[in-house]
Amino acid sequence: MIAFLLNQILSATYLMDQKIRLEDRQEVFAYFGTCSRAILSMFELTLGNWPVIARVLQDKVHEAYFIFSIAHKVTIGFAVIGVINGVFMQETFKVAGSDDKIMMRQRERERKLHTKKMKVLFEHADESGDGILDIEEFRQVMENPSVRTWLAAQDLHMNSPEASDQLFRLLDDGDAALTAQELVEGVARLKGPAKSMDLAVFSLEFRRVGQMGGFQTETFPRSGRWGSLL
Structure with a gap:
């Protein structure tokens, strides 16, 4: 939509203006003269070598176009595309983390x-x-x-x-x-923190030794945390 809008604006106000140098109009036409050129230029402005097109609009058409170029790059080029890339990367790592062969x-x-x-x-x-x-x-x-x-x-x-x-x-x-x-x-x-399975095995062995008479629970004090556990 932005490409179509720029194509219509520049075609009506700049490219048809005979007072402007032909070389300048040809340079702007190379980027925004047709719908296909404008769409390709917007993809480049969003994802590619955007300063070149931003300089053409600013130097050849009007100084105010720098506001459009910067605003478009910040909102679409950085924010939106960055979020989309982050989502794709997150999903890729999630799939890779659940793959048996990779693990x-x-x-x-x-x-x-x-x-x-x-x-x-x-x-x-x-x-x-x-x-x-x-x-x-x-x-x-x-x-x-x-x-x-x-x-x-x-x-x-x-x-x-x-x-x-x-x-x-x-x-x-x-x-x-x-x-x-x-x-x-x-x-x-x-190494590392204690695992739940290790603690469960220790608890099982502890109870088994107690049932076999490996220790006398009376030797432990009944008060406090350990006494309540015993």
């Missing part, structure tokens, strides 16, 4: 990246080169502030000096030594 590839990339990072940490900590980490080697590497910061970036926070011993016990399978595989799998299991 599998993403998980596989995350797993490989995590494995690579943990193996780099293991090689840095294994000073003896025997392929295992004892508690002393683990403590020594965890004393490095850069390593703690790096682990925090992996969603594994070491907030106290005792946290390294606790982490070692959580990763260890009971032989007082960590292998690269134990480090990779253990950190992958521990």
Whole structure:
């Protein structure tokens, strides 16, 4: 509609005016002389190299056309087209996020990246080169502030000096030594917030041990939060 309007206005008031130089009228005609030219120019003004057409209207026709060019670009070119692009991008990412193959590839990339990072940490900590980490080697590497910061970036926070011993016990399978595989799998299991399934499994095991007589509930105080739960 804007293209048709500009075509009619310019044809009646500018292109037919014999007082204006022929070269200027030919230049304006190249953009707005016919309906097809005007439509193509409006698409270019909206999506393409808009300053060229805006300069032609301002310099050749009238200075006031800069208001039209800027207003059209701000409202249609930036706001409307930006919203449409945002909707399309949102829908595209939504579809991509629900695609099984894409999710599998993403998980596989995350797993490989995590494995690579943990193996780099293991090689840095294994000073003896025997392929295992004892508690002393683990403590020594965890004393490095850069390593703690790096682990925090992996969603594994070491907030106290005792946290390294606790982490070692959580990763260890009971032989007082960590292998690269134990480090990779253990950190992958521990990093990040607690999952609902993990809490449900812990609650189930807790109740099972209680039913088997693994502990006496009378040893816990009956007052307070834990007493009410027991």
